[in-house]
Amino acid sequence: MRTLPPYLSLRHFLKWCEDNGQFKAVSDPVSVRHQMTAVHRAVLEAHGPVLQFNHPMDARGRRLDIPVVVNLFGTTGRVAAGLGVSLEGLDELGAFLAALRAPVPPDGLRDALSRWPMLKAALATRPKLIRTAPMQDVVRSGAEVDLSALPVQTHWPDDAGPLVTWPVVVTRPYPGEPDTVSSYNAGVYRVQVLDRNRMIMRWLPHRGGAAHHRSWAQRNEKMPVAVVLGANPATLLSAALPLPETVSELTFAGALNGQRPRMVPAKTVPLLVPADAEIVLEGWVSPTETAPEGPFGDHTGYYNPAEPFPVMQVSAVTHRENPLYLSTYTGRPPDEPAIIGEVFNRLALPTIRAQIPEIRDLWLPPAACSYRIAIVCIDKRYPGQARRVMMALWGMLPQFSYTKMIVAVDADIDPRNWDDIAWALATRMDSARDVMMLENTAMDYLDFASPQPGLAGKMGIDATTKIGSETSREWGTVMQTSDADIAFADELVDRLIPGLRQ
Known part of the structure; x- marks a missing residue:
């Protein structure tokens, strides 16, 4: 169903944005504490381009080496492009996704042949395992792990600290349960940085990551987790989509991208991770240890209160040479989640109509x-x-x-x-x-x-x-102008006052 070429990585999509006049590099030094959010918000509200801050600064004014990309999905057009279609193609894609959710037997050979795109999409969900990947060119593990080297933003004045806002958090069920990539969960959760090698995983009880964590905690065992930063658009958007529990976000990303998802073994945890990412944070989530997460500014436009969530011990940071860090902010709409939600709601309409x-x-x-x-x-x-x-x-x-x-x-x-x-x-x-x-x-x-x-x-x-x-009353009749009179008026106005109705 794609009308645009697949984007195998974040960089492929950024190149498409640049080629279409929707990318801007920022050479000025900008602090990851509050300033970057303010700039991002101003550009998003003006329906502006993707921004790449090439000289991010930390809260102490120290320059950080990793550029920050924001506003990736700051327009509905870019969300659609990330899905592989134009805005006009969203309805067809929505119908296609509805058919994938509730397929019906083909009615004859012609009908079966017409469904080839669906079969091709299903075949594209099979992951392709590779041995090495650029996002493991640099590996820092154990005592070398230092999360302060990452340009993690502090978005709002009363935020509790730095917050990772575009992570694809990869988890799997406890061994003995189905343990294939198709059983993995990939969710976009809030991840608070505690110190140089610890983070807090904020997943709500009904989310897939929390369900996997319960399966490990019931055995009093720590759970392997990979936090993927800077994945390709199909993986990012699949992780954000409200997919059925039986559908893996990682395999669905393959169908969405029209390409088999490339996976590589993580270095320090027993997980396969997307091979075309920018950065991966590997580690283990404790079955019992929690820490107060928040308060943070949320999509409601208010700060949510601090609550206890599980702690992750980071065992390794792997990344490309000269990686990019993808980020966003969450706040009172408009923000990127709200814009993505507009597109997702349109995609969901055929499924809703089916019911x-x-x-x-x-x-x-x-x-x-x-x-x-x-x-x-x-x-x-x-x-x-x-x-x-x-x-x-x-x-x-x-x-x-x-x-x-x-x-x-x-x-x-x-x-x-x-x-x-x-x-x-x-x-x-x-x-x-x-x-x-x-x-x-x-x-x-x-x-x-x-x-x-x-x-x-x-x-x-x-x-x-x-x-x-x-009602017991006779209902009124809605006033309407005839189509012929509307056409007459349009022609006359355009001739007498050119440009008035543009």
Whole structure:
């Protein structure tokens, strides 16, 4: 399904960005403490290019040797390119991914041949094992490990310390359980640097890394972990996608990239790691030792409180000669996670439609933390349908567990246009009749508005036209200009006032 060539490494993608005028090298010295985030934020909010800070400085003003790359996915166009398609190709890719999730038997030879791209994608998931890789050209282990040599950012004034924000954390289940690359988990978690050779792994209980850690901790054994920095776009985005638990992010990256993922044995832990990365931090996570992680600025726009999470002892740092360090910041939208979320929501629409067919479109506003509010556009055919769709979203699809408000609108409303939404709310919703409240439902514990951590209410608003038994009044008729009159007006205005409508 790719329309762009595969990017075998971060450097391949940076070259594509440069060739397309979306890359800028920064020669000025910029501190990794607060300054880099401020510059990144200003450029991201202006829909600007990828930045490479060639002269990062630490908090003491000491120059660090490793350049920092930020704003990699600072536009939806670059997120799509990282997936191998243009923005126009996202819908086709979404349909392809939905078919991979729920394949159906082919209907004859012609149908089978039409599915060759899907078969090719499946074959591309088989990892290719290699013996050596450039990201192991430099190996520092034991007493040589010093995380302060990495340009890890401190993003916000009240952050507890340096925070690794674009790691692909690779884990595997306890030996004796299925132990192949297909059983690996690769997740993007927050990783706090404690000192020269220790870090804190912030994985929430429902995430794959935490599940693997439990399988080791139950035997009171430390777990091998690899923190991959600067992976290729397919691996980065696969690690961030909400994939089914049965799908390995590393093998899925092969399908996404159209290439078999290249893996190499780590130096000090029993793991295979992506061979085309920039830097890999190897180590062991204790079954029992924890440390307070945070506080850190989060995607809500607030600092989250410090909480205990497992500690990782770093046994080795391996990297390329002259590596790059990939980073980002997390904060009140817009930020890179919110922009990636916009694209992922569009990719998920075909899968959502497969389960709730009357949904025409769905938008999760980035300003609402990318998941707290959903606007769902439906083909309404019977009374009560809007409520049924809202309850289906909350009950059938795990990604809507933390969505605290859903607004249902008709097919004539653009769910991405706040003016359209406001008009539907003002003219098609009665506050007493059309608001549905749920109590004591699951909620993101970072939602400080919740009465109890992890438990809160949800609200559904039916802003659709009321039909049948939903109303006893005759409904108004929407005013519309005919297509012929619109075309006449457009031609006349363009001729009389050139450029007005551009």
